[in-house]
Amino acid sequence: MWAQIINAILGIWLMVSPAILASDKTVANNDHIIGPLIAAFAVISWWEATRVVRLYNLLPAAWLLLAPWVLGYSDTTAILNDMAVGLLVIILCFVKGKVDARFGGGWSAIWGKDPIHAQEAARQPRV
Amino acid sequence: MMNKDEGIPPGWNYNPATWGQRLPIIGLAAVGFGIATYLSLYQLHVFPTIWEPFFGNGSQKVLNSGVSKLLPVPDGVLGALGYLSDAASGAIGGTRRWKTMPWIVILFGLLVGPLGMISILLVILQPVLYHAWCTLCLCSAAISVIMIGPAMDEMLASLQYMRRVKDSEVSLWKAFWGYKSVQGKVI
Structure with a gap:
């Protein structure tokens, strides 16, 4: 469960990071769309009966690794931010925790x- | 058998339909209903202003946005009705309702689960379409999402029960609506 708490925080971080990092519109839109999805799937998987939902985050997290290149991010901070969050979320998706x-x-x-x-x-x- | 008295589904080690399991969800739905009612009263111009501690005129922008007026009634009203049906479908039935009234448990699961995900869509639309955040809308969305996980185990128990009904060739229709004539035929 701790892993999914961190994933929820990472999702919320994506929601606020465009304001903190002063991201441009493309980056901000992407983070504002992917952030709530990651946070929601992570929160749903806090409970044991729905722990499997943590794996739903593999898709949005994988997209975070591709998005900087597909959408053509120009800002290095934004590239690093999305890719780091994506990588962390993917790793933590596989931490099932105690059921x-x-x-x-x-x-x-x-x-x-x-x-x-x-x-x-x-x-x-x-x- | 002990399992029968306590209403624990076969292959489980707890009963997902006890009040201890359901009351927290009903409580969350009640809080959500309160927030959504407040927001809809602003949208219906009963209250002239809206409480917004963090995002300036963000709440105003979001609550008067095009998306919020897509349907004949403001989206806050629908949210309030949604939470009210969550609470009602969470409260109806006894502690063995996963078996005695699958229809209400499955309805409850659908109201809390898929409908809860709509609040995530609304959270996405706030910054993407309107460059604004609305504090109470975010609180409401957080409540919707937190409710999903704890509500799903009961639906799982009902769906597994329906599976056993199907396997034993008892009428799915009668079992779904909890007809007395099929009670006890399937464990």
Whole structure:
């Protein structure tokens, strides 16, 4: 969970960094779009049942590595900022953290074959 | 069985539908409702000014923006209604509702989850379209996002239950609406 707290902070940092770094419009728009997405996915993955949502951040974070080149950033600080945040978020996405609760096999157990919750239900006596 | 009394879904080690699980979400929805109601009363010109401690006339810009007026009613009103339905669908039903009323749990999940993500869209639009931030709108969005994670486990329990209903060839329709005739047929 600590990793996803840091990712949420990194997302919020992207939202405020254009004002602090006096970024131009292209950089500011990109950061203002990607920042809230990263922060939201990170916050959702604070809870164990939705910890998998942390991986949704791989896409916006990978875009941060490409954006300076695709959008043609001219400011070195902005390039470094986006790429550093992108790299950190990608690394922290893979930190799953502690999951103590059991969820009957989780989300894939809704459609997967012979899910854990069905196996356990079969073992319980009926009323 | 102990699991039956406590309403713990099979393969789980806690019940996601207890009041301890649900009340914090209902509380957050109530706070969100308060904020959204205040914002919509400004948008409806009941209050002449809006509280904005950080961003100057940012709140004014955002709350009078084109996007906020896209629909027949100001977006604050929709937000307030959204939070009210979050709270209502979070409160309806007992502590085994993931099984006894899947419809309300799944409705609750859809209201809190996908609709909560709309607030992220609004957060993106504030600076990108209007170069402005609105403090209370950001607070409201933060509440919406914080509610998503804790609400989803209950929906997961209901969806897994629906899966077991499907596998045991009991009517999905009756199980979804919690018909008494199918209660107890599927664990």
